[in-house]
Amino acid sequence: MGSYCTLYVAGQNLGSTKNGIDPSVMLLFRAADRVETILHPGTTEYLEHFTMPGPGDTWSATDQREVVYRTTSGTVKDRLNLLGFTRDVSSRAFRLAVERDLTSLSRFTDPIWEERIEVLTQLTPERWLETVKDVLDSRSDQIDRHSPAFSTLSPVMRHVLQGWSDQWMGCPVNDVRHVIRLFVELVDAQSEVVYDLTDLVAGGWVSDEDDLVAFAEDILRGDAAAAQRVIVLTEGATDKSIIERSLKILTPHLADYFTFMDFDGARVAGGSGAMAHIVKAFVGAGLLNRVVAIFDNDTAAAEALASLGSVPFPENFAVIQYPDLSLLNLYPSLGPTGVVTANVNGVAASIELYLGEDVLRGEDGGLTPVHWKGFNERIGRYQGVVLNKAAVLKRFEAKLSRCMNDPGSVTEYDWSGMKAVINALCEAAGVTATRDIVNLEQLDI
Numbered sequence: 050m051g052s053y054c055t056l057y058v059a060g061q062n063l064g065s066t067k068n069g070i071d072p073s074v075m076l077l078f079r080a081a082d083r084v085e086t087i088l089h090p091g092t093t094e095y096l097e098h099f100t101m102p103g104p105g106d107t108w109s110a111t112d113q114r115e116v117v118y119r120t121t122s123g124t125v126k127d128r129l130n131l132l133g134f135t136r137d138v139s140s141r142a143f144r145l146a147v148e149r150d151l152t153s154l155s156r157f158t159d160p161i162w163e164e165r166i167e168v169l170t171q172l173t174p175e176r177w178l179e180t181v182k183d184v185l186d187s188r189s190d191q192i193d194r195h196s197p198a199f200s201t202l203s204p205v206m207r208h209v210l211q212g213w214s215d216q217w218m219g220c221p222v223n224d225v226r227h228v229i230r231l232f233v234e235l236v237d238a239q240s241e242v243v244y245d246l247t248d249l250v251a252g253g254w255v256s257d258e259d260d261l262v263a264f265a266e267d268i269l270r271g272d273a274a275a276a277q278r279v280i281v282l283t284e285g286a287t288d289k290s291i292i293e294r295s296l297k298i299l300t301p302h303l304a305d306y307f308t309f310m311d312f313d314g315a316r317v318a319g320g321s322g323a324m325a326h327i328v329k330a331f332v333g334a335g336l337l338n339r340v341v342a343i344f345d346n347d348t349a350a351a352e353a354l355a356s357l358g359s360v361p362f363p364e365n366f367a368v369i370q371y372p373d374l375s376l377l378n379l380y381p382s383l384g385p386t387g388v389v390t391a392n393v394n395g396v397a398a399s400i401e402l403y404l405g406e407d408v409l410r411g412e413d414g415g416l417t418p419v420h421w422k423g424f425n426e427r428i429g430r431y432q433g434v435v436l437n438k439a440a441v442l443k444r445f446e447a448k449l450s451r452c453m454n455d456p457g458s459v460t461e462y463d464w465s466g467m468k469a470v471i472n473a474l475c476e477a478a479g480v481t482a483t484r485d486i487v488n489l490e491q492l493d494i
Contacts, residue, residue: 051067051068051252052067052068052248052251052254053065053067053068053248054069054070054071054244054245054246054248054249055245055248056071056074056229056242056244056245057241057242057243057244057245058122058125058233058236058240058241058242059122059236059237059240059241060241061185063217063218063228063229063232064217064218064225068252068254069249069254069255070244070249070255070261070264070265071225072264072265073225073226073265074225074226074229074244075118075244075261075262075264076132076262076265077120077125077128077129077226077229077242077244078120078244078262079262079302079305080260080262080263082118082120083117083118084116084117084118084119085114085115085116086114086115087112087113087114087115088112088113088114088115090110090111090112091110094115095110095113098113098247098251099113099251113247113251114247114250114251115245115247116245116246116247116249116250117243117244117245117246118243118244118246118261119241119242119243119244120241120302121238121239121240121241122233122236122237122239122241122242123238123239124242124302125229125233125242126230126233126238127300127302127303127475128302128303129226129229129230130475130476130479131279131306131475131478132226132306132479132482133478133479133480133481133482133483133486134224134226134227134229134479134486135230135479135483136230136231136234138483139174139222139226139227139230139231140174140231142222142224142227142486143173143174143177143220143221143227143231144173144174146221146222146223147169147172147173149221150169150221151166151169151170154166154169164204165208167204168204168205168208171205172205172208174231176205177205177219177220177231178231178232178234178235180203180205180206180209181209181218181232181235182235183206184206184209184210185235189206189210190210192210194210194211218232224486246261277337277338277339278305278306278307278308278339279307279338279339279340279341279478279481280307280308280309280310280331280336280338280339280340281307281308281309281310281340281342281343282310282324282327282328282331282340282342282343283309283310283324283343284319284320284321284323284324284344284345284350285312285319285320286319287319287400287442288343288345288400289309289310289311289312291400291404291445291467292309292343292400292467292470292471292474293309294449294453295449295464295467295471296471297453298449298452298453298456298459298464299464299467299468299471303475306478307474307478310327320349321344321345321347321349321350321352321353322349322352322353324344325353325354325356325357327342328342328357328360328368329357329360332360332361332362332363332366335363336365337365338365339365339366339478339481339482340365340366340367340481341367341368341369341474341481342366342367342368343369343370343470343473343474343477344368344369344370344371345370345398346370346371346372346373346394346395346398346399347395347396347397347398347432348395348396348397348425348428348431348432349425349432350370351395351428351430352425352427352428354368354370355427355428364481364483365481365482366481367477367478367480367481369473369474369477371398371400371403371469371473372469372470372472372473373394373395373398374394374398374403374465374466374469376402376406376465376466377392377393377394377398377402378392378394379391379392380392380402380416380418380419381415381416381417381418381419382397382418382419382420382421382433383418383419383420383421383436384421388418391419393419393433395430396430396431396432396433397419397421397432397433397434397435399434400470401435401438401441401442402419402435403466403467403469403470404441404442404444404445404448404466404467405445405448405462405463405464405465405466405467406465407444407448407462407463408441408444408445408448408463409441411440417435417436417437417440417441418435418436419433419435419436420433420434420435420436421433422434448462
């Protein structure tokens with residue numbers, strides 16, 4: 050007799066694994082998601098997992114430990130997107146899996162496979178989701194599989210129900226993360242996602258003290274890029290510090306999926322030109338990790354990116370810039386004719402311009418101007434820099450400190466610029482994993 054760990058989404062059992070965790074599922078959680086509770090014999094919570102001694106039994110019930118990892122559907126969706134499991138990618142993987150199974154079944158002529166082939170020929174991600182929703186709404190999962198009522202159901206519904214609890218609801222994909230990514234489309238973002246390991250701990254298959262997230266990372270370290278942390282390259286230590294800490298405030302559930310290059314420890318020079326050389330070195334090293342290099346949105350970065358034009362980037366490597374902001378379309382700039390408004394996207398948008406309008410406004414209430422420094426003949430643009438950077442960064446540090454000490458105060462400030470940067474970073478990171486994820490579904494494993 051084995052022990053099982055089970056994944057629940059919005060209270061629905063999506064599937065189980067026997068005598069061990071599924072590392073792919075485990076990586077959707079972080080150590081901070083772990084919740085342990087002491088269960089006392091005879092309580093309702095205890096009886097959900099364990100039985101009490103019956104008449105004539107000689108054993109005595111003792112306290113047990115409930116071990117679960119708990120988060121929300123919205124958080125899981127964000128993490129899956131970051132890992133490359135977007136709705137589009139999972140739908141593509143679903144279709145590839147159907148094609149794979151149909152090709153495999155085409156070799157058989159036994160009538161026993163006719164219904165299976167019929168189901169697969171009409172099975173799409175959308176049809177699967179509709180059927181799963183119908184099952185949930187009608188509670189058809191309660192129907193006895195051997196009853197006459199079960200035989201009256203549609204072939205697709207029978208297919209889904211036959212794989213409901215132990216085969217991830219009849220979804221044909223190899224990677225269960227596709228099942229989860231599609232299923233979370235059916236539930237509210239605040240719905241609970243729970244990975245229940247209580248039975249495994251009680252059965253001695255895992256220690257209740259183990260760091261199972263780190264264990265899962267170790268198991269998958271040599272596998273697809275989606276299993277590894279994303280290396281982020283920035284133009285300097287200031288960018289690194291700002292993005293790294295903003296991630297922890299704005300998207301704490303994603304923060305430790307990233308690791309940033311340590312400029313101070315490695316004594317690496319900053320700037321767009323130096324970053325271009327680092328990018329070339331990383332590409333040449335053939336790293337398996339996903340890498341996202343994020344440049345400023347200015348003229349110097351454009352020149353550096355031009356030097357990378359002939360570099361053949363591998364699929365696990367993304368090079369992006371800070372995104373354009375509407376605030377910067379008409380932004381004060383200081384030049385020979387004084388202060389005028391101009392579109393500084395692409396010519397002067399360093400990290401300071403993404404710290405929020407509240408930070409960019411000085412004591413006089415005006416936006417801190419950009420100062421035009423010189424004309425880059427190669428790119429054909431002027432290069433601008435923010436005036437009074439030290440004052441801008443000081444205001445941001447005060448804002449950051451307040452929000453770190455009081456997370457509830459985040460909504461009192463303008464974080465739109467940093468949210469745009471983080472969104473761009475997460476989207477690029479997800480794209481770098483797509484090829485491996487989709488290719489795996491074409492394998493008969």
